[in-house]
Amino acid sequence: MAQPDTRPIAHPSKAPRTSRFSSDRLGSYALAFATLLLLWQFAAWSLPDFLLPDPLKVLAQFPDAVVSGSFWAGLLTSLGRLLTALAAAAALGLGMIFLGAAFPALRGYFRALMALLQAVPPVAWFPLLLLWFGFGPLPIVIVVTLAALFPLAIAGLSALEGVERRWLELARVLGAGRRQEVLRVYLPAALPAVLAGLEIGFGNAWRALIAVEMLAGAARGLGGGIQLAGQLGDMVTVLLGICVIGLLTVLLDGLLLEPLKRRLLAWRYR
Amino acid sequence: MSLELRAVGMRFGDLEVLEGLEVRCESGEFVAVVGPSGCGKSTLLRIVAGLEPPSSGEVLYGGAAVRGPGAERALVQQERALYPWLTLEASVAMGLELARRPRREARQMARAWLARVGLEGFEGYYPHQVSGGMAQRAALAQVLAVETRLLLLDEPFGSLDALTRLGLQAMLQRLWAELGFGAVMVTHDVEEALYLADRVVVLSPRPARVLANLRVGLPRPRGRDAPGFVSLRREVLALLGVQTEAETPRRR
Numbered sequence: 448m449a450q451p452d453t454r455p456i457a458h459p460s461k462a463p464r465t466s467r468f469s470s471d472r473l474g475s476y477a478l479a480f481a482t483l484l485l486l487w488q489f490a491a492w493s494l495p496d497f498l499l500p501d502p503l504k505v506l507a508q509f510p511d512a513v514v515s516g517s518f519w520a521g522l523l524t525s526l527g528r529l530l531t532a533l534a535a536a537a538a539l540g541l542g543m544i545f546l547g548a549a550f551p552a553l554r555g556y557f558r559a560l561m562a563l564l565q566a567v568p569p570v571a572w573f574p575l576l577l578l579w580f581g582f583g584p585l586p587i588v589i590v591v592t593l594a595a596l597f598p599l600a601i602a603g604l605s606a607l608e609g610v611e612r613r614w615l616e617l618a619r620v621l622g623a624g625r626r627q628e629v630l631r632v633y634l635p636a637a638l639p640a641v642l643a644g645l646e647i648g649f650g651n652a653w654r655a656l657i658a659v660e661m662l663a664g665a666a667r668g669l670g671g672g673i674q675l676a677g678q679l680g681d682m683v684t685v686l687l688g689i690c691v692i693g694l695l696t697v698l699l700d701g702l703l704l705e706p707l708k709r710r711l712l713a714w715r716y717r
Numbered sequence: 718m719s720l721e722l723r724a725v726g727m728r729f730g731d732l733e734v735l736e737g738l739e740v741r742c743e744s745g746e747f748v749a750v751v752g753p754s755g756c757g758k759s760t761l762l763r764i765v766a767g768l769e770p771p772s773s774g775e776v777l778y779g780g781a782a783v784r785g786p787g788a789e790r791a792l793v794q795q796e797r798a799l800y801p802w803l804t805l806e807a808s809v810a811m812g813l814e815l816a817r818r819p820r821r822e823a824r825q826m827a828r829a830w831l832a833r834v835g836l837e838g839f840e841g842y843y844p845h846q847v848s849g850g851m852a853q854r855a856a857l858a859q860v861l862a863v864e865t866r867l868l869l870l871d872e873p874f875g876s877l878d879a880l881t882r883l884g885l886q887a888m889l890q891r892l893w894a895e896l897g898f899g900a901v902m903v904t905h906d907v908e909e910a911l912y913l914a915d916r917v918v919v920l921s922p923r924p925a926r927v928l929a930n931l932r933v934g935l936p937r938p939r940g941r942d943a944p945g946f947v948s949l950r951r952e953v954l955a956l957l958g959v960q961t962e963a964e965t966p967r968r969r
Contacts, residue, residue, distance in 0.1 A: 613794060613797070613798075614800060616768050616786070616792070617794075617798065617800070618811075618815075619768070619785070619786040620766060620768075620786045620787075620788065620790075620791050620792050620860070621788055621791070621811055621812035621815055621859070621860070621863060622787065622788040622812060622815045622816055622863065623815050627815055631811065631815075632800075635800070635802045636802075638802075712802075714801060714802045714803075714804075714843045714845075717843055717845075717846060
Protein backbone atom coordinates (compact mmCIF):
# COMPACT_ATOMS: atom_id res chain seq x y z
CA MET A 448 0.00 0.00 0.00
CA ALA A 449 1.26 3.43 -0.86
CA GLN A 450 1.97 5.73 2.08
CA PRO A 451 0.89 9.04 0.70
CA ASP A 452 1.40 11.21 3.74
CA THR A 453 5.11 10.98 4.38
CA ARG A 454 6.05 13.68 1.93
CA PRO A 455 7.58 16.63 3.71
CA ILE A 456 5.01 19.32 3.90
CA ALA A 457 5.87 22.91 3.30
CA HIS A 458 4.92 25.33 6.03
CA PRO A 459 5.85 28.73 4.69
CA SER A 460 4.73 30.37 7.93
CA LYS A 461 6.80 27.97 10.00
CA ALA A 462 10.05 28.27 8.12
CA PRO A 463 12.94 28.34 10.60
CA ARG A 464 13.84 31.88 11.55
CA THR A 465 17.49 32.52 12.11
CA SER A 466 17.71 36.21 12.99
CA ARG A 467 17.13 37.34 16.55
CA PHE A 468 14.99 40.24 15.51
CA SER A 469 12.96 40.05 12.38
CA SER A 470 13.35 43.15 10.25
CA ASP A 471 9.64 43.89 10.83
CA ARG A 472 10.15 44.13 14.53
CA LEU A 473 13.27 46.21 14.22
CA GLY A 474 11.41 48.59 11.92
CA SER A 475 8.57 49.05 14.41
CA TYR A 476 11.07 49.77 17.16
CA ALA A 477 12.89 52.34 15.03
CA LEU A 478 9.63 54.06 14.15
CA ALA A 479 8.44 54.17 17.76
CA PHE A 480 11.80 55.51 18.88
CA ALA A 481 11.76 58.23 16.23
CA THR A 482 8.24 59.27 17.26
CA LEU A 483 9.28 59.70 20.89
CA LEU A 484 12.37 61.64 19.90
CA LEU A 485 10.30 63.92 17.68
CA LEU A 486 7.74 64.57 20.43
CA TRP A 487 10.56 65.40 22.81
CA GLN A 488 12.11 67.80 20.26
CA PHE A 489 8.78 69.60 19.67
CA ALA A 490 8.19 69.93 23.40
CA ALA A 491 11.76 71.19 23.91
CA TRP A 492 11.25 73.93 21.32
CA SER A 493 8.27 75.33 23.16
CA LEU A 494 9.71 75.02 26.67
CA PRO A 495 12.66 76.84 28.23
CA ASP A 496 15.89 74.89 28.64
CA PHE A 497 15.73 74.54 32.42
CA LEU A 498 12.38 72.72 32.11
CA LEU A 499 13.17 70.54 29.13
CA PRO A 500 16.55 70.56 27.37
CA ASP A 501 16.43 69.39 23.78
CA PRO A 502 17.56 65.91 22.74
CA LEU A 503 20.77 67.03 21.06
CA LYS A 504 21.95 68.74 24.21
CA VAL A 505 21.31 65.58 26.23
CA LEU A 506 22.96 63.38 23.63
CA ALA A 507 25.97 65.68 23.65
CA GLN A 508 26.37 64.87 27.33
CA PHE A 509 26.57 61.20 26.55
CA PRO A 510 30.32 61.00 25.70
CA ASP A 511 31.17 62.97 28.84
CA ALA A 512 29.06 60.65 30.94
CA VAL A 513 30.58 57.56 29.41
CA VAL A 514 34.09 58.60 30.43
CA SER A 515 33.11 59.67 33.92
CA GLY A 516 33.56 57.18 36.70
CA SER A 517 30.42 58.11 38.60
CA PHE A 518 28.20 57.22 35.63
CA TRP A 519 29.65 53.74 35.45
CA ALA A 520 29.58 53.32 39.21
CA GLY A 521 25.87 54.19 39.26
CA LEU A 522 25.11 51.97 36.31
CA LEU A 523 26.98 48.98 37.70
CA THR A 524 25.45 49.45 41.14
CA SER A 525 21.95 49.38 39.67
CA LEU A 526 22.68 46.46 37.37
CA GLY A 527 24.23 44.49 40.21
CA ARG A 528 21.14 45.03 42.38
CA LEU A 529 18.84 44.14 39.50
CA LEU A 530 20.61 40.91 38.60
CA THR A 531 20.97 39.83 42.24
CA ALA A 532 17.26 40.39 42.78
CA LEU A 533 16.34 38.60 39.54
CA ALA A 534 18.44 35.61 40.52
CA ALA A 535 16.83 35.52 43.97
CA ALA A 536 13.34 35.83 42.47
CA ALA A 537 14.07 33.08 39.95
CA ALA A 538 15.36 30.76 42.68
CA LEU A 539 12.35 31.39 44.93
CA GLY A 540 9.82 31.29 42.09
CA LEU A 541 11.20 28.16 40.46
CA GLY A 542 11.41 26.51 43.86
CA MET A 543 7.72 27.20 44.47
CA ILE A 544 6.80 26.01 40.99
CA PHE A 545 8.79 22.83 41.44
CA LEU A 546 7.19 22.12 44.83
CA GLY A 547 3.79 22.97 43.39
CA ALA A 548 4.33 20.47 40.59
CA ALA A 549 5.41 17.75 42.99
CA PHE A 550 2.73 18.40 45.62
CA PRO A 551 -0.60 19.55 44.11
CA ALA A 552 -1.85 20.52 47.59
CA LEU A 553 0.81 23.23 47.80
CA ARG A 554 -0.20 24.83 44.50
CA GLY A 555 -3.27 26.65 45.77
CA TYR A 556 -1.49 27.65 48.97
CA PHE A 557 1.46 29.22 47.16
CA ARG A 558 -0.85 30.96 44.75
CA ALA A 559 -2.94 32.44 47.55
CA LEU A 560 0.24 33.56 49.29
CA MET A 561 1.55 35.26 46.15
CA ALA A 562 -1.82 36.83 45.34
CA LEU A 563 -2.10 38.34 48.82
CA LEU A 564 1.45 39.69 48.78
CA GLN A 565 1.03 40.98 45.25
CA ALA A 566 -1.84 43.19 46.39
CA VAL A 567 0.76 45.50 47.97
CA PRO A 568 3.15 47.32 45.64
CA PRO A 569 6.61 46.09 46.73
CA VAL A 570 7.91 49.62 47.20
CA ALA A 571 5.51 50.07 50.12
CA TRP A 572 7.58 47.61 52.17
CA PHE A 573 10.65 49.81 51.79
CA PRO A 574 10.39 51.92 55.01
CA LEU A 575 9.94 48.77 57.06
CA LEU A 576 12.87 47.03 55.38
CA LEU A 577 14.99 50.14 55.83
CA LEU A 578 14.29 50.03 59.54
CA TRP A 579 15.24 46.37 59.78
CA PHE A 580 18.28 46.24 57.53
CA GLY A 581 19.60 49.81 57.45
CA PHE A 582 20.83 51.83 54.49
CA GLY A 583 22.64 48.99 52.73
CA PRO A 584 21.74 47.36 49.45
CA LEU A 585 19.64 44.68 51.15
CA PRO A 586 16.31 46.57 51.48
CA ILE A 587 16.57 47.61 47.82
CA VAL A 588 17.34 44.08 46.64
CA ILE A 589 14.45 42.66 48.68
CA VAL A 590 11.92 45.08 47.19
CA VAL A 591 13.13 44.36 43.67
CA THR A 592 13.08 40.60 44.34
CA LEU A 593 9.44 40.83 45.42
CA ALA A 594 8.59 42.83 42.31
CA ALA A 595 10.05 40.16 40.03
CA LEU A 596 8.83 37.19 42.05
CA PHE A 597 5.05 37.67 41.95
CA PRO A 598 4.41 37.54 38.20
CA LEU A 599 6.88 34.69 37.79
CA ALA A 600 5.41 32.56 40.56
CA ILE A 601 1.78 33.27 39.73
CA ALA A 602 2.24 32.54 36.03
CA GLY A 603 4.06 29.31 36.74
CA LEU A 604 1.64 28.08 39.42
CA SER A 605 -1.36 28.84 37.19
CA ALA A 606 0.25 26.99 34.31
CA LEU A 607 0.61 23.90 36.51
CA GLU A 608 -3.14 23.85 36.99
CA GLY A 609 -3.67 24.16 33.26
CA VAL A 610 -1.64 21.06 32.37
CA GLU A 611 -3.78 18.90 30.10
CA ARG A 612 -5.00 15.66 31.60
CA ARG A 613 -4.14 13.76 28.43
CA TRP A 614 -0.48 14.76 28.81
CA LEU A 615 -0.34 13.30 32.30
CA GLU A 616 -2.14 10.19 31.12
CA LEU A 617 0.26 9.73 28.24
CA ALA A 618 3.19 9.80 30.66
CA ARG A 619 1.48 7.27 32.93
CA VAL A 620 0.71 5.01 29.99
CA LEU A 621 4.37 5.13 29.01
CA GLY A 622 5.32 4.11 32.53
CA ALA A 623 6.06 7.39 34.33
CA GLY A 624 5.86 7.62 38.11
CA ARG A 625 5.09 10.76 40.15
CA ARG A 626 8.64 12.11 39.99
CA GLN A 627 8.87 11.63 36.25
CA GLU A 628 5.48 13.26 35.75
CA VAL A 629 6.89 16.37 37.43
CA LEU A 630 10.07 16.43 35.38
CA ARG A 631 8.70 15.34 32.02
CA VAL A 632 5.20 16.83 31.95
CA TYR A 633 4.55 19.54 34.54
CA LEU A 634 7.79 21.46 34.17
CA PRO A 635 8.01 21.49 30.34
CA ALA A 636 4.29 22.28 30.11
CA ALA A 637 4.67 25.22 32.50
CA LEU A 638 7.87 26.54 30.95
CA PRO A 639 6.32 28.95 28.41
CA ALA A 640 4.24 30.59 31.16
CA VAL A 641 7.23 30.69 33.49
CA LEU A 642 9.29 32.54 30.89
CA ALA A 643 6.44 34.93 30.15
CA GLY A 644 6.22 35.56 33.91
CA LEU A 645 9.95 36.13 34.06
CA GLU A 646 9.66 38.73 31.31
CA ILE A 647 6.93 40.61 33.17
CA GLY A 648 8.86 40.20 36.41
CA PHE A 649 11.91 41.70 34.74
CA GLY A 650 9.94 44.80 33.75
CA ASN A 651 8.48 45.10 37.24
CA ALA A 652 11.91 44.70 38.79
CA TRP A 653 13.35 47.55 36.74
CA ARG A 654 10.54 49.90 37.72
CA ALA A 655 10.76 48.93 41.38
CA LEU A 656 14.54 49.33 41.34
CA ILE A 657 14.50 52.88 40.00
CA ALA A 658 11.65 53.89 42.29
CA VAL A 659 13.29 52.50 45.39
CA GLU A 660 16.68 53.98 44.51
CA MET A 661 15.02 57.36 44.23
CA LEU A 662 13.39 56.80 47.61
CA ALA A 663 16.57 55.58 49.23
CA GLY A 664 17.97 59.07 49.48
CA ALA A 665 21.57 58.00 49.16
CA ALA A 666 22.50 59.15 45.66
CA ARG A 667 23.66 55.81 44.38
CA GLY A 668 22.55 53.82 41.40
CA LEU A 669 20.70 55.16 38.38
CA GLY A 670 17.60 56.09 40.37
CA GLY A 671 19.66 57.87 42.99
CA GLY A 672 21.51 59.81 40.29
CA ILE A 673 18.26 60.96 38.71
CA GLN A 674 16.85 61.97 42.08
CA LEU A 675 19.94 63.99 42.98
CA ALA A 676 20.09 65.69 39.58
CA GLY A 677 16.41 66.57 39.91
CA GLN A 678 17.00 68.23 43.25
CA LEU A 679 19.85 70.23 41.72
CA GLY A 680 17.67 71.26 38.78
CA ASP A 681 19.97 69.49 36.34
CA MET A 682 17.41 68.33 33.76
CA VAL A 683 20.08 67.27 31.28
CA THR A 684 21.31 64.59 33.70
CA VAL A 685 17.74 63.56 34.57
CA LEU A 686 16.92 62.99 30.91
CA LEU A 687 20.23 61.29 30.30
CA GLY A 688 19.40 58.86 33.11
CA ILE A 689 15.99 58.20 31.61
CA CYS A 690 17.53 57.49 28.20
CA VAL A 691 20.08 55.10 29.71
CA ILE A 692 17.36 53.19 31.57
CA GLY A 693 15.31 52.83 28.40
CA LEU A 694 18.30 51.70 26.40
CA LEU A 695 19.36 49.18 29.04
CA THR A 696 15.88 47.66 29.20
CA VAL A 697 15.82 47.10 25.47
CA LEU A 698 19.36 45.70 25.51
CA LEU A 699 18.79 43.33 28.43
CA ASP A 700 15.56 42.12 26.89
CA GLY A 701 17.16 41.55 23.52
CA LEU A 702 20.44 40.07 24.71
CA LEU A 703 19.29 38.11 27.75
CA LEU A 704 15.59 37.28 27.79
CA GLU A 705 14.87 36.76 24.09
CA PRO A 706 17.78 34.35 23.50
CA LEU A 707 16.84 32.49 26.69
CA LYS A 708 13.28 32.12 25.45
CA ARG A 709 14.36 30.98 22.02
CA ARG A 710 16.68 28.45 23.50
CA LEU A 711 14.31 26.96 26.05
CA LEU A 712 11.22 27.12 23.86
CA ALA A 713 12.89 25.95 20.67
CA TRP A 714 9.77 24.00 19.72
CA ARG A 715 7.69 27.16 19.60
CA TYR A 716 10.01 28.91 17.20
CA ARG A 717 10.20 26.15 14.62
CA MET B 718 -1.95 -12.47 27.43
CA SER B 719 -5.68 -12.29 27.23
CA LEU B 720 -7.96 -9.47 28.24
CA GLU B 721 -11.23 -10.16 29.94
CA LEU B 722 -14.00 -7.72 30.81
CA ARG B 723 -16.37 -9.16 33.41
CA ALA B 724 -19.71 -7.40 33.77
CA VAL B 725 -18.01 -4.02 33.43
CA GLY B 726 -20.32 -1.11 34.20
CA MET B 727 -19.60 2.61 34.38
CA ARG B 728 -21.71 5.49 35.55
CA PHE B 729 -20.89 9.16 35.94
CA GLY B 730 -23.37 10.41 38.53
CA ASP B 731 -26.80 9.61 37.14
CA LEU B 732 -25.47 8.90 33.68
CA GLU B 733 -25.08 5.22 33.03
CA VAL B 734 -22.51 4.78 30.27
CA LEU B 735 -21.59 1.09 30.22
CA GLU B 736 -23.79 -1.72 31.41
CA GLY B 737 -22.59 -5.23 32.17
CA LEU B 738 -20.06 -5.52 29.34
CA GLU B 739 -18.59 -8.97 28.77
CA VAL B 740 -15.77 -8.97 26.26
CA ARG B 741 -12.87 -11.37 25.85
CA CYS B 742 -9.83 -10.71 23.77
CA GLU B 743 -7.24 -13.43 23.23
CA SER B 744 -3.53 -12.82 23.18
CA GLY B 745 -2.54 -11.26 19.87
CA GLU B 746 -6.13 -10.87 18.74
CA PHE B 747 -7.32 -7.71 16.97
CA VAL B 748 -10.73 -6.63 18.23
CA ALA B 749 -12.59 -3.62 16.88
CA VAL B 750 -15.34 -1.92 18.89
CA VAL B 751 -17.98 0.00 16.96
CA GLY B 752 -21.02 1.79 18.28
CA PRO B 753 -23.04 4.97 17.94
CA SER B 754 -21.15 8.10 18.93
CA GLY B 755 -21.34 8.98 22.61
CA CYS B 756 -22.07 5.39 23.60
CA GLY B 757 -19.04 5.10 25.87
CA LYS B 758 -16.51 3.44 23.58
CA SER B 759 -13.71 5.75 24.71
CA THR B 760 -14.63 5.20 28.35
CA LEU B 761 -14.31 1.48 27.74
CA LEU B 762 -10.75 1.94 26.46
CA ARG B 763 -9.83 4.23 29.34
CA ILE B 764 -10.98 1.55 31.77
CA VAL B 765 -8.92 -1.12 30.00
CA ALA B 766 -5.91 1.22 29.96
CA GLY B 767 -6.29 1.57 33.73
CA LEU B 768 -6.84 5.33 33.58
CA GLU B 769 -10.25 5.00 35.22
CA PRO B 770 -11.63 2.27 37.46
CA PRO B 771 -15.00 0.81 36.43
CA SER B 772 -18.02 1.48 38.67
CA SER B 773 -18.81 -2.21 38.71
CA GLY B 774 -17.35 -5.44 37.38
CA GLU B 775 -13.68 -6.02 36.73
CA VAL B 776 -11.05 -6.02 34.02
CA LEU B 777 -8.54 -8.84 33.97
CA TYR B 778 -5.38 -8.77 31.94
CA GLY B 779 -3.34 -11.96 31.90
CA GLY B 780 -5.56 -13.21 34.70
CA ALA B 781 -4.77 -10.31 37.07
CA ALA B 782 -7.07 -7.37 37.80
CA VAL B 783 -6.06 -4.11 36.10
CA ARG B 784 -5.19 -1.56 38.79
CA GLY B 785 -3.60 1.30 36.87
CA PRO B 786 -2.00 2.33 33.60
CA GLY B 787 1.10 0.63 32.30
CA ALA B 788 3.16 0.30 29.17
CA GLU B 789 1.91 -3.24 28.50
CA ARG B 790 -1.57 -1.77 27.75
CA ALA B 791 -0.79 1.45 25.91
CA LEU B 792 -3.47 3.85 24.75
CA VAL B 793 -3.16 5.93 21.58
CA GLN B 794 -5.55 8.86 21.40
CA GLN B 795 -7.28 10.28 18.37
CA GLU B 796 -5.16 13.38 18.04
CA ARG B 797 -2.52 15.41 19.82
CA ALA B 798 -1.15 12.17 21.22
CA LEU B 799 2.37 13.64 21.36
CA TYR B 800 3.99 16.29 23.56
CA PRO B 801 4.35 19.53 21.60
CA TRP B 802 7.72 20.21 23.22
CA LEU B 803 9.38 16.95 22.17
CA THR B 804 10.77 16.12 18.75
CA LEU B 805 9.45 12.93 17.19
CA GLU B 806 12.65 11.17 18.17
CA ALA B 807 12.45 12.38 21.77
CA SER B 808 8.77 11.38 21.91
CA VAL B 809 9.49 7.82 20.88
CA ALA B 810 12.53 7.68 23.16
CA MET B 811 10.55 8.92 26.18
CA GLY B 812 8.93 5.60 27.04
CA LEU B 813 12.26 3.84 26.64
CA GLU B 814 13.98 6.36 28.90
CA LEU B 815 11.22 5.92 31.48
CA ALA B 816 12.00 2.21 31.35
CA ARG B 817 15.56 3.18 32.34
CA ARG B 818 17.22 2.50 29.02
CA PRO B 819 20.43 4.53 28.63
CA ARG B 820 19.72 7.72 26.73
CA ARG B 821 21.86 6.93 23.71
CA GLU B 822 20.40 3.50 23.30
CA ALA B 823 16.87 4.90 23.68
CA ARG B 824 17.53 7.49 20.98
CA GLN B 825 18.95 4.87 18.66
CA MET B 826 15.96 2.60 19.15
CA ALA B 827 13.63 5.55 18.66
CA ARG B 828 15.18 6.28 15.28
CA ALA B 829 14.76 2.66 14.27
CA TRP B 830 11.09 2.73 15.29
CA LEU B 831 10.49 5.94 13.39
CA ALA B 832 12.02 4.36 10.30
CA ARG B 833 9.74 1.40 10.78
CA VAL B 834 6.62 3.58 10.61
CA GLY B 835 7.95 5.42 7.57
CA LEU B 836 9.25 8.54 9.32
CA GLU B 837 12.92 8.30 8.49
CA GLY B 838 14.33 11.82 8.15
CA PHE B 839 11.71 13.39 10.42
CA GLU B 840 13.42 12.58 13.72
CA GLY B 841 14.16 16.22 14.54
CA TYR B 842 10.72 17.58 13.70
CA TYR B 843 8.23 18.77 16.30
CA PRO B 844 4.64 17.49 16.11
CA HIS B 845 3.24 20.79 14.84
CA GLN B 846 5.64 20.66 11.90
CA VAL B 847 4.32 17.39 10.50
CA SER B 848 0.95 16.34 9.10
CA GLY B 849 -1.73 14.65 11.21
CA GLY B 850 -1.00 11.30 9.62
CA MET B 851 2.70 11.56 10.39
CA ALA B 852 1.93 12.54 13.98
CA GLN B 853 -0.23 9.43 14.38
CA ARG B 854 2.55 7.28 12.92
CA ALA B 855 4.90 8.71 15.54
CA ALA B 856 2.29 8.12 18.27
CA LEU B 857 2.12 4.48 17.20
CA ALA B 858 5.92 4.20 17.21
CA GLN B 859 5.93 5.73 20.70
CA VAL B 860 3.83 2.95 22.21
CA LEU B 861 5.23 0.14 20.07
CA ALA B 862 8.73 1.11 21.24
CA VAL B 863 7.81 0.25 24.83
CA GLU B 864 6.84 -3.22 23.59
CA THR B 865 3.22 -2.87 24.47
CA ARG B 866 1.39 -6.19 24.37
CA LEU B 867 -2.10 -4.77 24.04
CA LEU B 868 -2.51 -1.72 21.87
CA LEU B 869 -5.55 0.39 22.78
CA LEU B 870 -6.54 2.61 19.89
CA ASP B 871 -9.15 5.33 20.40
CA GLU B 872 -10.22 6.29 16.87
CA PRO B 873 -6.55 6.72 16.02
CA PHE B 874 -7.21 7.67 12.40
CA GLY B 875 -10.50 9.46 13.01
CA SER B 876 -9.26 12.94 12.21
CA LEU B 877 -7.30 12.02 9.09
CA ASP B 878 -8.36 12.34 5.47
CA ALA B 879 -9.57 9.21 3.70
CA LEU B 880 -6.42 8.57 1.68
CA THR B 881 -4.06 8.97 4.64
CA ARG B 882 -6.32 6.74 6.69
CA LEU B 883 -6.04 3.89 4.17
CA GLY B 884 -2.25 4.12 4.27
CA LEU B 885 -2.18 4.03 8.06
CA GLN B 886 -4.59 1.11 8.25
CA ALA B 887 -2.32 -0.91 5.96
CA MET B 888 0.69 0.03 8.05
CA LEU B 889 -1.04 -0.93 11.29
CA GLN B 890 -2.01 -4.29 9.80
CA ARG B 891 1.58 -4.93 8.72
CA LEU B 892 2.98 -4.03 12.17
CA TRP B 893 0.34 -6.17 13.88
CA ALA B 894 1.26 -9.16 11.70
CA GLU B 895 4.98 -8.63 12.33
CA LEU B 896 4.94 -7.90 16.04
CA GLY B 897 2.08 -10.04 17.29
CA PHE B 898 0.59 -7.57 19.79
CA GLY B 899 -3.09 -7.69 20.63
CA ALA B 900 -5.24 -4.67 19.86
CA VAL B 901 -8.55 -3.16 20.89
CA MET B 902 -9.55 -0.43 18.47
CA VAL B 903 -12.51 1.86 18.96
CA THR B 904 -13.72 3.28 15.67
CA HIS B 905 -16.82 4.68 14.04
CA ASP B 906 -15.59 3.49 10.65
CA VAL B 907 -17.18 0.10 10.00
CA GLU B 908 -14.96 -0.58 6.99
CA GLU B 909 -11.87 0.12 9.04
CA ALA B 910 -13.09 -2.33 11.69
CA LEU B 911 -13.77 -5.04 9.13
CA TYR B 912 -10.50 -4.43 7.28
CA LEU B 913 -8.33 -4.78 10.39
CA ALA B 914 -10.04 -6.84 13.05
CA ASP B 915 -10.41 -10.53 13.84
CA ARG B 916 -13.61 -9.71 15.66
CA VAL B 917 -15.98 -6.77 15.69
CA VAL B 918 -17.88 -5.97 18.87
CA VAL B 919 -20.99 -3.90 18.19
CA LEU B 920 -22.24 -1.76 21.08
CA SER B 921 -25.73 -0.37 21.64
CA PRO B 922 -26.53 3.30 22.31
CA ARG B 923 -25.92 4.47 25.89
CA PRO B 924 -25.87 2.67 28.26
CA ALA B 925 -23.68 0.51 26.05
CA ARG B 926 -24.28 -3.23 25.97
CA VAL B 927 -22.79 -5.76 23.57
CA LEU B 928 -25.23 -6.12 20.68
CA ALA B 929 -23.13 -8.53 18.65
CA ASN B 930 -19.73 -10.11 18.60
CA LEU B 931 -18.92 -10.96 14.99
CA ARG B 932 -15.99 -13.02 13.80
CA VAL B 933 -14.47 -11.64 10.60
CA GLY B 934 -13.23 -14.84 9.03
CA LEU B 935 -11.93 -13.26 5.82
CA PRO B 936 -8.35 -13.86 4.69
CA ARG B 937 -5.93 -10.91 4.85
CA PRO B 938 -5.23 -8.57 3.18
CA ARG B 939 -8.93 -7.98 2.74
CA GLY B 940 -10.51 -6.45 -0.32
CA ARG B 941 -13.09 -3.89 0.64
CA ASP B 942 -15.34 -4.90 -2.24
CA ALA B 943 -15.17 -8.70 -1.72
CA PRO B 944 -18.67 -10.19 -1.31
CA GLY B 945 -17.95 -11.45 2.23
CA PHE B 946 -16.72 -8.00 3.26
CA VAL B 947 -19.75 -6.25 1.81
CA SER B 948 -22.24 -8.55 3.48
CA LEU B 949 -20.51 -8.20 6.87
CA ARG B 950 -20.55 -4.45 6.47
CA ARG B 951 -24.27 -4.52 5.76
CA GLU B 952 -24.81 -6.68 8.83
CA VAL B 953 -22.88 -4.34 11.14
CA LEU B 954 -24.53 -1.25 9.74
CA ALA B 955 -27.95 -2.85 10.21
CA LEU B 956 -27.06 -3.54 13.86
CA LEU B 957 -26.15 0.12 14.20
CA GLY B 958 -29.47 1.07 12.70
CA VAL B 959 -28.16 2.34 9.38
CA GLN B 960 -29.88 1.31 6.19
CA THR B 961 -27.57 0.61 3.26
CA GLU B 962 -28.38 1.54 -0.33
CA ALA B 963 -29.60 -1.95 -1.17
CA GLU B 964 -32.37 -1.68 1.39
CA THR B 965 -33.30 1.93 0.81
CA PRO B 966 -36.60 2.07 -1.06
CA ARG B 967 -36.19 3.38 -4.56
CA ARG B 968 -37.71 6.68 -5.52
CA ARG B 969 -40.08 6.44 -8.40
